[in-house]
Amino acid sequence: MDMLGHQIILKIKSRFFDIVDTNSHNLSYIQLLDEMLGTIKNVLHAKDIALYSCKEWDDHWRIEVATDSSYFCPNVLNSLEFRQLLMSHKIHRQSCETEAFNKYDILLPLKHKDGINSFFVIRTNDTGQKISYSDSLLEILIEECSLFLDKIQSLVKIVTEERKYKLLFRVTEKFHSSMKMEDVLGEVIYTLQELYPTFSYYLLLSHDNNSRGDLPIKDLEYDSENIAALEAYVTGQVQFENSREERQSVLYAPLKGKQGVYGVLQVIAPNTVNFPKSEKEFITLLANTAGSAVENAQLYQQSKKLVSDLQLINETTHRLNSNLRLTEMMRYISERISSSFHAEEVGFILFSSESNAMSVLVGSTNFFHTKDAEAYVQHFKEKIKLEKDSLFIGDFEFPQQKSAKYKSIMAIPMMQTGLLKGFSLVMHPSPYHFSFETFKLLQSLIHHSTLALTNSMLREELEKLVITDHLTKLYSRNFLDEKVQCSIKTDQEGTFILIDIDNFKAVNDTYGHQIGDEIIIQVANIIIENIRGSDIGSRWGGEELAVYLPKVPLQLGISIAERLVAKVRAKTNPFVTISCGVSYWNKEIKDDYHSIFKRADKALYVAKETGKDRVVVQTMDFVSE
Incomplete structure (x- = not known):
């Protein structure tokens, strides 16, 4: 190689050295290749130059970089003939048989430790005057370019690896935070x-x-x-x-x-x-x-969920053991299930201990008090009674292809000391809305709630027994006394009716004491049917009964008493009549419970003495029929 060739190679090597800036953290392989081609083009005074590469699995050689890609074929078929041409490691000038490059001047295969995987195509000039390069110059150029390619590939790989592992370190920090x-x-x-x-x-x-x-x-x-x-x-x-x-x-x-x-x-x-x-x-x-x-x-997340579940069970159990009334308890449980499980409908169905009847407890969502709920309740009642186990259904359908509005359903039996007390029904319209973890939590919640529910029902039943007369199911006299005294303190007025069954001794003597008890029950039932839920019907003692009407004026109270007299006369069997004594109070007149009762008792005495089967009113000043 002559002196000019040496100078060209030295110039190229010098510029190759300048291309690589090891202080740069953003080394781009394509940018380095582009600068390498620009250097070769300028030093050789070539018109255009392109670098082709091919992966071992590829079937085409593709341009990686070019000084002007519009002059070059974008890809060349990696045929057997072309591979053999490259593997010869020869410099191919325009006379080579390759059609894709027949308008270019020089093809230089670059050497690599794994074989030929890239080559240069050089267009020396487009004026028809070809620039001549000696084979020895081109051979050294191939070696220098191959070496430079290896170096920049290694350098870029190192920089890329450093960047990747810095990213991995950063990502790992984020993962653990x-x-x-x-x-x-x-x-x-x-x-x-x-x-x-x-x-x-x-x-x-x-x-x-x-x-x-x-x-x-x-x-x-x-x-x-x-x-x-x-x-x-x-x-x-x-x-x-x-x-x-x-x-x-x-x-x-x-x-x-x-x-x-x-x-x-x-x-x-x-x-x-x-x-x-x-x-x-x-x-x-x-x-x-x-x-x-x-x-x-x-x-x-699982530990947080477990803590949340335990808190839910703990708070619910604590609240249920705070002597809540049954209605308050059921509302509280229903609200907690709705909010915690995102349920749309929550129902509590209680079985009767004496019959096959069911009752929907207060606190259940409104849906369970409608006709549409009966099909769900009846269907799951039979399954719960048969299997005595919880049911978890993700896409529910009724038998006989009857469409179901609610697809996700959890049915949990309420068991106490081995006895089935009822069941809870939790539903949502979307299929597979509840997770299995939710199902297990609901089972635990209902299990803890059932004991509190049973205790509350027993407590309220006991309270009812204490304030209720066993025979008539009317309130006891003590309960009525308390309610009248409370009403005098808080209400504006009230009417008190004292009732006695006429000739009751004769009924007992004629029909016996059992029929006498049935007569008392009949009269008590008539009273219950003809007063409001806020009124208080009571068994006063023996055949005497009483009714207190809070916030009811005298004339309305008299009408109610007269209706009771008429109903008893018409409906009792054996036939009996009653006498009523009525008294009244209001805030304008200073009065107490003792005087209210005394006036009603005096009016009742007058009714008994003046013919019975009638209503007599005793006011502060006079008695009237």
């Missing part, structure tokens, strides 16, 4: 998108893939089309799928923690049929790190 699965999965995707913008990514999760925002999440389908993904999920090992037809390679990296695999990261590399080896290790490491973070996030 976050306890939300959404954040962990999002950081995985964002990191990969930053490093490999041409790749596509999907997270294949086996379950619980709702509320993930805009993350590319798919369900992990258990079918023959997802063999590699399932292999990665089941074995915990990275799997690959290569497709020459679709010109893509897919990597499946399991998101693996210490306790199991939580999903699969799918990475799709386009325009390749073998996944790049240099990226396998990093993506696998990122997936493993993410798997551990996902596991930690899940465990944290």
Whole structure:
């Protein structure tokens, strides 16, 4: 090689040295190649130059960089003839047989330790005057360019690896500072998108893939089309799928923690049929790190959920053991179930201990007091009575293809000392709305609530027995006394009616004491049927009964007393009549319970003495019929 050739090579090597700035943290392989081609073009005074490369799995040589790509064929078929041409390691001038390059002057195959995987095409001039380069110059140029390519590839790889692992360190810090699965999965995707913008990514999760925002999440389908993904999920090992037809390679990296695999990261590399080896290790490491973070996030969320569940049971149990009335208790349980489980309908159905009848407890949602609820209640009543076990249904349908509005249903029996007291029905219109964890929590909640519910019912039943006359089911006299005295303190007025069954001794003597008791029961039932829920009917003693009408004026009270007299006369069997003594009070007149009763008793005495079967009124000043 002559002196000019030496100078050209020295100039190229000098400029190659200047191209590489080791202080730069943003070394771009394509940018370095572009500068390399520009250097060669300028030093050789060439018109245009292009660098072609081919991967071992590719069937075409493609342009990586060119000084003017419009003059070059974008890709060339990697035929056997062309491979043999390159493997000869010869410099090919325009006279070479390759049609794709027959209008170019020089083709230079670049040497690489793994064989020929790139070459230069040089167009020296377009004026018809070719610039001549000696073979020795071109041979040295091939060696220098091959060496330079190796160097910049190594340098870029080092810089890229450094950047990747800095990113991995940053991501790992974020993973361990976050306890939300959404954040962990999002950081995985964002990191990969930053490093490999041409790749596509999907997270294949086996379950619980709702509320993930805009993350590319798919369900992990258990079918023959997802063999590699399932292999990665089941074995915990990275799997690959290569497709020459679709010109893509897919990597499946399991998101693996210490306790199991939580999903699969799918990475799709386009325009390749073998996944790049240099990226396998990093993506696998990122997936493993993410798997551990996902596991930690899940465990944290599970622990929070367990604490929340325990708090719910503890608070509910504490509240239920605070002597709530039955109505208050059922409303409280219904509200807690609705809010905690996002249920639309909550019902409590109680079985009668004496018959096959059922009753919907107060506190159940309004739906259970409608006709539409009967089909659900009846259907689950039979199943609960038969199986005596909880039911968890995700997509409910009635038998005989009858459509069901509510698809997600949980039916929990209320058992106490081995006896079935009733059941709770929790429903939602959407299929599979409740999770199995929710079902187990509801079972625990109903189990704890049943004892409190039973105790409350027994307590209220005992209270009712204390204030209720056993024979007539009217209130006791003590209860009436308390209510009248309370009314005098809080109300503006009230009417008191004292009732006596006429000639009751004769009834007992004629029909016997059992019939006498039945007569008292008949009169008591007539009283119950003809007064309001806020009025108080009481057994005063023996055949004497009493009614107190809070906030009722005298004339209305007299009308009620007269109606009772007429009803008893018409409905009793054996036939009896009653006499009524009526007294009245209001805030304008200072009065007390003793005087109210005394006036009513005096009026009743007058009624008995003046013919019976009548109503007599005793006011402060006079007695009137």
